[in-house]
Amino acid sequence: MATSGKNGTPPATRQVPERCAQCTDRAERLFCNLPEEAIERFDEIAMQISYPSRSIVFEEGQRAAGIFVVCSGQIKLAATSRDGRTMILKIAVPGDVLGLTATLNDLPYEVTAETLEPCQIRSVRRRDFLEFLSHFGDVSRHAAQVIAREYHEVFLDARRLALSGSAAGRLAQLLLDWARTSSCGKPELRFTMALTHEELANMAGTSRETVTRLLNQFERDELIARHGASISILHPVDMERMVG
Amino acid sequence: MATSGKNGTPPATRQVPERCAQCTDRAERLFCNLPEEAIERFDEIAMQISYPSRSIVFEEGQRAAGIFVVCSGQIKLAATSRDGRTMILKIAVPGDVLGLTATLNDLPYEVTAETLEPCQIRSVRRRDFLEFLSHFGDVSRHAAQVIAREYHEVFLDARRLALSGSAAGRLAQLLLDWARTSSCGKPELRFTMALTHEELANMAGTSRETVTRLLNQFERDELIARHGASISILHPVDMERMVG
DNA sequence: ATGCAGGTGTGATGGCGATCACAGTGGGAT
DNA sequence: ATCCCACTGTGATCGCCATCACACCTGCAT
Structure with a gap:
């Protein structure tokens, strides 16, 4: 089921450093690639959590508590209709930020996030995150760009559903x-x-x-x-x- | 076809002030509601344009040239498939910002924007807009929030298409x-x-x-x-x- | 009046694909 | 080995709705 092949290795839950400041993958991750002092502050307000496989990070309809940055592992983002139909929006991978739009809009999460393998995630509570954005102007630019990209992805989904x-x-x-x-x-x-x-x-x-x-x-x-x-x-x- | 009833009045193209700084509707428009000095600067880089009814503001696939803020009138945002199917994403109204995600991502516009009635639009070229964002930190916050809202709307579209x-x-x-x-x-x-x-x-x-x-x-x-x-x-x- | 064009109402038809039902398959437990 | 369970393969059926076809009804131009 996971990215690992037929060899018996456990799914790719590489060890993640304690602090984002030490993360070697930062440069290639749109959101994580922040200026030094922003990263320092981020490390102070972020909480590092490990989730086992098949666990729920947050659920559709819950009032947004904050954002989640995927450090390792894959996470399924899905929405469900009253009668049980399910739409899988995307499979989030390391570097993706979850709950960003809901947090900014102060709305319920649009989707349910469920880990597909053991995952390492950093989370920041809403209040702290908003304050963080206010403090570091150019982080907002980053955030805007990240959301713009997410927008583009959902747009493609909608387009596919409507036009194909x-x-x-x-x-x-x-x-x-x-x-x-x-x-x-x-x-x-x-x-x-x-x-x-x-x-x-x-x-x-x-x-x-x-x-x-x-x-x-x-x-x-x-x-x-x-x-x-x-x-x-x-x-x-x-x-x-x-x-x- | 327009919002005007059967009376012969032309569609509601209220006169729009020359400068955003004088716009009385600003407060209730998410994006336009900027701090004083930001608005001043915005007025310097924005160009005011009038479009007749049924004209194309920009087209799907064009490299993003910049953003467009709707001041008055309704604008149809639609995407088309190769074989002529059309998906109408939304009808933009005054206060909406068009081309934001494409501009930030430096990607082609996702949709075609066509006026449904005579419209007044302010446009800002990509370079100027990006520079504007860099200069005024909290405008990025605004932008992020606007995109977050757009995200939410497209998400609802996708959800509707997939789940209903x-x-x-x-x-x-x-x-x-x-x-x-x-x-x-x-x-x-x-x-x-x-x-x-x-x-x-x-x-x-x-x-x-x-x-x-x-x-x-x-x-x-x-x-x-x-x-x-x-x-x-x-x-x-x-x-x-x-x-x- | 006449014509025309864009919008609306409504039947007939056919095809795609959802759904049900069930048979194979393979990998993990014990 | 054996059970089991989740996943995959495949046929049969049937309903929704896209599509075609055509009638009607405005408003508008000439």
Whole structure:
């Protein structure tokens, strides 16, 4: 289920330093890449927490208590309708910030956040975070940019749901979007799929069975290839074309 | 088509002051409500433009040139798929800021903005705007909050599209969401619909004919009432229930 | 009046895909 | 080995709703 392959290694919960100031991955993480003195202050107000696999970080509808920065592990963000349908918004990875918009708007969290593997998370309470923003002007710029990026992602979701006529189109689009962002940079177009068909279905706005059928279809048509949990997109161009 | 009734008055293009500093509506507009000195500077870098009805302010896919603040008039924000399907994201009203996320991310505009009536718009070029943000720390906070709100709106769109199983559900949800935000504050639940059935369909992710049928259905079931272009939601509770 | 164009109402039809049902499969426990 | 459980594969059915087709109803221009 996790990113780890068939080898028995536990999911990639690399050890995370005690303080953000010592984190070596900071530079490549949009939000974390803050000026020195801001980071120092951040370390003072942030609380480091370890979550076991399959635990709930926060739940849809709860009044926003603060923000959560993912340090290690994957986290599923999903919203549920009254009658049990589920929409998976995205799988958050290290560097992502959760609960930002709800915290800024002082609204309930829009989604439920559930760990898919053991995770390390830093959290900051709402009050402290807002004060932090006021104090360090350019952190707000950072935050704005982070939210702008999140906006763009949800926009793509909405677009996919509204404009990709068929289930096949939505799934194809999802795989494409995903391959692009997962292998950030060059079109690696091969990625490991840590999700079940059911979860894919909830991201593509279709049903479990349809996903199964479509993936097999795609494979028969040689649009994709699968080895174990990894998927390669063989013909991105043809793939694009079926998005509609 | 515009908000004006059957009387021959031109659509509500109230005169807008030359400078934001003199704008009396500023206080109630999230983004515009800036500290004095920021407003002064904003007036220096902003350009005031009048657009006739049915004109394009910017187009989906264009590299972001800057932001646009709506001073008067309504503007349709829509995205289109290769094969001509259209998704209407929202109808922007005075106080809304367009192109914010694209500008911050230095990405192409996500949508096309088309005026529905004569509009007054203030625009700021990307470079100037970014510099403006750097200079006035707390404006970034404002911007972040504005984007957070936009995020929330798109999120609701995505949620509606993904979770409201039936076309009826999506339309009902749309009318509800809309009545709530349009009559901001108390549940007025009566609002004028400046849109054609076709456009409603493009917002609800369904077809023109289905919208026609559903609206009649809703009226027969006494969920809504219509007088001319205005719609009242009679039984919000029953309405909620059919969202699914 | 006449024509036209954009919007609306309504039936008929067909296809996509949700849903149900159940059979295989594989990996973890014990 | 064996059970079990979550996941995957596949057929059958059936309902929603997109689409086509066409009638009607404004307002507007000529």
